Amino acid sequence: MKAYLLAGLALVVASGPALAGTPYVDKREHRQAHRIYNGIKSGELTYGEAARLIRGQHRVRRLERQFKSDGVVTPAERAILHHRLNVQNVRIYKNKHD
DSSP states (O other), rough: HHHHHHHHHHHHHHHHSSSOHHHHHHHHHHHHHHHHHHHHHHHHHHHHHHOOOOOOOHHHHHHHHHTTTOOOHHHHHHHHHHHHHHHHHHHHHHHHHH
């Protein structure tokens, strides 16, 4: 299970630079992935919590790819991405501090 989570997290972190066009969103995703990884390493996150957070990161990434599919990310789409990242940020914080 541990290898599965770390492999999933590595995928999230490694695939960040591959998606161009939303650099701030990519940076936020990268920082959040590191926060999840550090939570696993320090023991602040259980494997179940980490798995849920990683799935949330994947959902944000999938939405970003969907928005980029037409070649342009509109300001409204960017706002949706930021909102989803804000929600994910709160989830990471709450899971690390419970």
